[in-house]
Amino acid sequence: MTVPFAVQTEPIVVTQALENLHGLGNRTIDFFVIEWYEASKSRMKKKTRGGIDVLVEKAHRSALEDGDLLYLSEERAILLKIKPCDCVVLRPQSLQEVGTLCFEIGNKHVPIFITHENEVCVAYDAPLYQLLLSGGFRAEIEERVLHPSQMIKAYGNKSLK
């Protein structure tokens, strides 16, 4: 028997993102909304926008990505949504500038994201923003979604292999 969501007490347990092979059709789309810094969490329980309890319980540490399909039934699909946040955005003009920037930001141990447009993005932090301005960098504050796949890692960057 299918239990209506309104009276369902046990959360939907998600262990990994699902493959979306056949599209979502006419299903009701619901969203599980997280902050950018929660994408790597191995465990988190929240309500979706539609009010359904979802427990993410990953066995691995790979991050969830904006738009990931978390749950699919005949009636409903739950997608992951990463909230946009204020970001410091820089558009370096040379590789040397990229290196200098990443060195300055990396010293703060703050994750750096590089977009497909070769922008350098970090979550807004007032002291860091002031530091970059005082260093002569042209930094702007924009609202962005920080995608885990665009985060630079100290090792294992696929593009460097």
Add this chain to the structure above:
Amino acid sequence: MHEISIVRNVFETLQETYPDKFDRITKVQIEAGLLSNIQPILIQNAFEALIMEEPELADIELEVLLLPIIAHCEVCDQDFEVVRHKFVCACGTPSKNIVQGEELQISRIEFVENEP
């Protein structure tokens, strides 16, 4: 940059405070003001590292709530949110009377419910 020691301290405090029911904790919520110099991503990463060291913590969710900065305007006698570190009220008066934003505290703990 001291997130590892902060996370360790949080769980040591919980173990001291709840020795009998520490193993029933399912969720710990930390409130961090934007002036507390805490990076939530580093807190989360530190917790994931701590789980590798102490696997019994894997059943606990750690949630970090960022608190906006709130200041008080003496002229309006009202609180206002400080956006992007501009400590100026909508009336144009600067203020350094911080009401909220410097906190770093355990704000909520959830336990497994008692068996019937």
